[in-house]
Amino acid sequence: MTMAELSALNEQFALHDQLVFREGPGGLGICEITNGHAVASVALQGAQLLSWIPRGEQPVIWLSRDARFEVGRSIRGGVPVCWPWFGPHATQPSFPAHGFVRTVPWRVCETKILEDGATFVAFRVTRTDTTDVFWPHTVELELAVKVGVTLEFDLVTRNTGSESITIGEALHSYFSVGDVRHIAVEGLEGCVYIDKLDSGKRKQQSGPVVFDAETDRIYLDASAECLINDPRMQRRIRIVKSGSRSTVVWNPWVDKAERMGDMGENGYLNMVCVESANAADDVVTIAPGDEHHLRVSYRLESLAGKRAP
Numbered sequence: 001m002t003m004a005e006l007s008a009l010n011e012q013f014a015l016h017d018q019l020v021f022r023e024g025p026g027g028l029g030i031c032e033i034t035n036g037h038a039v040a041s042v043a044l045q046g047a048q049l050l051s052w053i054p055r056g057e058q059p060v061i062w063l064s065r066d067a068r069f070e071v072g073r074s075i076r077g078g079v080p081v082c083w084p085w086f087g088p089h090a091t092q093p094s095f096p097a098h099g100f101v102r103t104v105p106w107r108v109c110e111t112k113i114l115e116d117g118a119t120f121v122a123f124r125v126t127r128t129d130t131t132d133v134f135w136p137h138t139v140e141l142e143l144a145v146k147v148g149v150t151l152e153f154d155l156v157t158r159n160t161g162s163e164s165i166t167i168g169e170a171l172h173s174y175f176s177v178g179d180v181r182h183i184a185v186e187g188l189e190g191c192v193y194i195d196k197l198d199s200g201k202r203k204q205q206s207g208p209v210v211f212d213a214e215t216d217r218i219y220l221d222a223s224a225e226c227l228i229n230d231p232r233m234q235r236r237i238r239i240v241k242s243g244s245r246s247t248v249v250w251n252p253w254v255d256k257a258e259r260m261g262d263m264g265e266n267g268y269l270n271m272v273c274v275e276s277a278n279a280a281d282d283v284v285t286i287a288p289g290d291e292h293h294l295r296v297s298y299r300l301e302s303l304a305g306k307r308a309p
Helices: 003-013 129-134 253-260
Strands: 019-023 029-034 038-043 048-054 107-113 119-125 139-147 150-159 165-167 169-171 174-176 184-186 192-195 201-204 215-219 226-230 235-242 246-251 271-278 284-286 291-302
Touching: 003 019, 003 029, 003 107, 029 119, 038 119, 038 139, 048 150, 150 169, 150 284, 169 291, 226 271, 235 271, 271 291, 284 291
Parallel strands: none
Antiparallel strands: 019 029, 029 038, 038 048, 107 119, 119 139, 139 150, 150 291, 165 284, 169 271, 174 271, 184 226, 192 201, 192 215, 215 246, 226 235, 235 291, 246 271
């Protein structure tokens, strides 16, 4: 991103003492947010949140030490936006996994300081000849981010065309944990899931989700909130969502992490993905003139049930 482009962004959208745009690694534009509640950063490529650190706490969002910051390449960690399909494309194997919007530039369309001191920023993808190669439909896609005591997202798909569209989507959140072998994810008990590591077999979750091997699951009809209980860090992360019927749980474990090349040494031990999604059976059809909201909020709590300071 050029200095002139960053200067124009700061002139129009910077917020005194709260939000500024700067050049980040690999020349990517970065939105940096600092307020009384938290600090955070968002890459303009993909509107991908890279960090959220509540005041006095350790990072909640995991970003690989070996993440590659390159134009047109997805960044390992943070909160990538998967849209308008999740996983491989249904008919075009050459198309990028998880859609195309996580590697294209997003346009900043609004910033503001909220009454509670939180910071609001919204990004939008507009239709271009490049996006038409992957998605030749008249659609507006917007992501609103609120950085405060909670971290909140609202991913909005507006069908401005004349035909219905069907989308898959996810906020592919990487959470930072003390040791994935000692955490438990609650809230998915009894849900049916697709086990992507066992030929897509459908199974039923019994008890909390725990980790002792590679895990890649799509939990269906799973709209309830989830808790990531982390005794090593003496905290839990509460995930509350709406407009999302799927929850994806993923950790690559040792062998796959080594093959990926950008997870960092033993990086898999300190992360888990618990993704708010609409995938597989839960894809969303949007009629002409309608819109769909995928909303999610994250809050840090102590394991005793009290909100972390």
